[in-house]
Structures are given as structure tokens and as C-alpha cells.
Amino acid sequence: DGSLLFQQLPMVEIDGMKMVQTRAILGYIAAKYNLYGKDLKERALIDMYTEGLMDLNELLIRYPGQPANEKEQYFASMMDKAANRYFQAFEKVLKDHGQDFLVGNRLSRADVQLLEIILMTEEYKPDILGKFPLLQSFKARISNIPTIKKFLQPGSQRKPLLDEKDLPKVLAIFY
Amino acid sequence: MSGKPRLTYLNGRGRMEPVRWLLAAAGVEFEEVFLETREQYEKLIKGGSLMFQQVPLVEIDGMKMVQTRAILSYIAGKYNLYGKDLKERALIDMYVEGIADLMQMILMFPFSPPDAKEKNLNAIKEKATNRYFPVFEKVLKQHGQDFLVGNKLSWADVQLIEAILAVEEKIPAVLSGFPQLQAFKIKISNVPTIKKFLQPGSPRKPPPDERYVETVLKVFKV
Numbered sequence: 001d002g003s004l005l006f007q008q009l010p011m012v013e014i015d016g017m018k019m020v021q022t023r024a025i026l027g028y029i030a031a032k033y034n035l036y037g038k039d040l041k042e043r044a045l046i047d048m049y050t051e052g053l054m055d056l057n058e059l060l061i062r063y064p065g066q067p068a069n070e071k072e073q074y075f076a077s078m079m080d081k082a083a084n085r086y087f088q089a090f091e092k093v094l095k096d097h098g099q100d101f102l103v104g105n106r107l108s109r110a111d112v113q114l115l116e117i118i119l120m121t122e123e124y125k126p127d128i129l130g131k132f133p134l135l136q137s138f139k140a141r142i143s144n145i146p147t148i149k150k151f152l153q154p155g156s157q158r159k160p161l162l163d164e165k166d167l168p169k170v171l172a173i174f175y
Numbered sequence: 176m177s178g179k180p181r182l183t184y185l186n187g188r189g190r191m192e193p194v195r196w197l198l199a200a201a202g203v204e205f206e207e208v209f210l211e212t213r214e215q216y217e218k219l220i221k222g223g224s225l226m227f228q229q230v231p232l233v234e235i236d237g238m239k240m241v242q243t244r245a246i247l248s249y250i251a252g253k254y255n256l257y258g259k260d261l262k263e264r265a266l267i268d269m270y271v272e273g274i275a276d277l278m279q280m281i282l283m284f285p286f287s288p289p290d291a292k293e294k295n296l297n298a299i300k301e302k303a304t305n306r307y308f309p310v311f312e313k314v315l316k317q318h319g320q321d322f323l324v325g326n327k328l329s330w331a332d333v334q335l336i337e338a339i340l341a342v343e344e345k346i347p348a349v350l351s352g353f354p355q356l357q358a359f360k361i362k363i364s365n366v367p368t369i370k371k372f373l374q375p376g377s378p379r380k381p382p383p384d385e386r387y388v389e390t391v392l393k394v395f396k397v
Binding site: 005006007015017019020021022023024027028031032040041043044045047048050051052055085086089 | 226227228236238240241242243244245248249252253261262264265268269272273276306307310
């Protein structure tokens with residue numbers, strides 16, 4: 001009925017707009033609710049971090065759809081990148097400035113996204129943060145922020161990991 | 176230390192071309208370092224400049240920026256090509272993200288196996304004419320202004336003209352059903368900074384050829 005600018009989801013209706021494109025939606029919410037840093041340079045750091053996290057997210061969400069004979073290799077490669085390319089980089093960020101949050105000593109969308117990705121990766125490999133003490137304490141700390149703590153409790157709008165058996169249903173909707 | 180932004184990438188369009196476009200549109204001169212060998216790339220990675228061991232890399236204002244979208248957002252914000260408020264920004268973001276999906280198909284096309292090339296070209300044509308161009312044709316028709324957002328040149332206009340020209344290189348008559356986009360293309364091409372970028376001798380890179388594809392495969396070990 002014309003609600004989807006590029007005929008795709010997600011779609012978020014907010015402030016009179018029908019927004020599509022995940023990054024556009026996240027950028028709007030982050031800026032509106034002061035989770036996007038205090039200036040252009042903090043924003044640049046937040047953007048770099050969230051873009052890297054979105055690349056890792058892409059790897060994770062493609063896993064259920066891998067052909068059976070390639071699954072094991074894909075999994076190994078995915079976990080190697082998660083640990084050695086992405087989590088290693090964020091461990092270093094926290095180590096270099098010694099602060100509680102990734103950017104500007106204040107909660108931003110980068111922290112929210114990093115926690116989300118940590119939890120998703122742990123669902124596949126619970127010990128993925130084994131080499132990263134600062135990320136372990138980051139995870140505990142951010143999980144305890146009241147709004148986030150509430151979201152992590154049962155009954156919130158957080159969705160579970162996609163069950164492989166539901167994959168055909170998803171594919172049927174979109175393809 | 177010249178103070179100019181420094182771009183590190185291959186000597187070709189790839190993921191850096193939108194950055195070249197945006198800096199040029201903003202009237203900003205920049206330097207380029209071209210990766211030609213695997214050894215050069217490995218040395219760059221070892222040196223610690225690449226947060227996720229990937230290029231593009233843009234050194235700007237004391238930062239070593241990676242991730243194309245982060246780089247483009249920063250340049251747009253800095254040079255007033257990002258709208259006047261949050262809502263204009265939201266529109267610009269939606270538009271550039273849509274165009275980026277189309278550009279991703281163009282980016283990947285040279286790497287298609289020979290037996291998939293025709294299919295992929297048709298997919299580009301189909302998406303351009305049925306999904307993306309109609310949206311922008313409608314936007315321009317509805318507000319009747321020269322630019323996509325806020326009656327002023329923005330990142331969205333630069334991204335759209337880059338996409339139009341890239342698709343036209345493959346499908347010359349692709350704008351034939353889109354009179355607003357035809358007029359847009361002419362108008363934006365005549366913005367002085369963009370006109371300059373479209374002239375020979377500018378930092379604009381030519382379409383990818385076989386040699387570029389080989390360099391990509393060699394340097395990134397794909």
C-alpha cells in the first residue's frame with residue numbers, strides 16, 4: 001500500500017515518518033534520545049564502531065542459512081572473526097581509555113549495539129569473551145543499566161534467537 | 176602534514192568512490208595512497224591503522240577512519256551536506272541507504288562468474304528501474320525542487336548522481352522513463368564542484384576493468 005519506500009522491512013513509524021533502512025532508523029533514534037555522542041567526532045567514532053558491529057551481525061545472521069556441508073567451516077570462520085577482528089578491537093578501545101563506555105564516557109548506541117552483539121555471539125559460543133576481561137566487565141556493567149536490565153528480563157520485547165525450523169517461514173515471506 | 180584528508184585504497188572505484196565524490200562535491204582536496212600489492216596491505220594491517228583490518232581508510236582531522244558509511248557521515252556532517260535538522264537527516268539517511276543497496280550490486284558485478292554476468296546485469300536493471308529510480312522520481316516530482324532534501328545540495332544528491340552515472344555506464348537508456356531524474360542529472364552535474372569532478376584529470380576513477388579485478392583478488396586474497 002506504499003508504506004515501504006523500497007518495498008522492504010524493517011519499517012518504523014515514528015514522529016509522523018514511515019522510516020525504512022535500519023541504519024537510518026537507528027541514526028534517528030540515537031540522535032533524538034542523545035545516544036549519539038556530543039559532537040561530530042564522537043559521532044564518527046560511534047559510527048565506526050557500530051558499522052563494524054553490523055558487519056559481525058551480518059556474519060551471525062547468515063549462519064542459519066548456510067548449506068549443511070559448509071556450516072562447520074562457516075561457524076569456525078565466524079567465531080574467529082568475532083574474537084580476533086571485532087571483540088579484540090573493542091577490548092582495545094576500552095583498554096586505551098579505561099572508561100566504562102565506548103565513547104565519550106557516556107552511554108551511546110555503540111554500547112547498546114556491542115552488548116547486543118556480545119549476547120548474540122555468546123548464544124553460539126558461550127566462552128567467546130574468554131580472552132577479553134574488559135568486555136566481560138563491560139557486559140556486566142551495561143546489562144545492569146536499568147533500562148537495559150529491564151529489556152533483558154522475560155516479558156520484554158526482546159526477541160529470541162531465530163530457530164532454524166522457522167527459517168523457511170521467513171524465506172517465504174521475503175522471497 | 177598537509178592537513179588534507181588522505182585516502183588509502185586500491186587505485187579504482189570500489190568502496191572508496193562515494194568518498195571521493197562527497198569530498199569533491201564539498202570542494203575538499205585530498206591525497207590518495209594506492210594499495211597495489213598484498214605486502215603493502217599486510218604492512219598497513221600490521222601497523223595498526225585499520226580498526227577492523229579493512230580498507231577504505233580515511234585519515235581526516237586526526238582520526239584514522241574506517242567503515243565507508245562512518246566516513247561519509249562524518250564528511251557530510253562536517254561540510255553541511257547532511258540537512259538542517261534531525262528529520263532532514265533521517266530522509267537523507269533513508270535515501271543514501273537505499274542507493275547504497277543498488278550500488279552494492281554494481282560493486283559486486285565485476286566479480287560475477289562469466290555465466291552469471293547477464294543475470295546480474297538484468298538484476299541491476301530491474302532493481303534500478305522498478306525499485307530505486309521510481310522512488311527518487313516521485314520525491315522530485317512531489318516537491319518540485321532541484322534537490323532531494325531541504326531544497327539544498329546534500330549527500331543524498333551526490334550519492335544519487337553517482338548511482339545514476341554508474342548504472343548508465345552499463346545500461347545507457349536506463350533513465351528513459353524518468354524525466355525528473357534526467358533533469359536532476361543535468362542540474363547536479365552542473366554544480367561547480369561536481370562539474371569539476373566530472374572532468375578528466377579529477378580524482379574520479381574509471382569503471383572497473385579486468386586489471387582492477389585482478390588487483391582486488393590479489394591484494395585482498397579473495
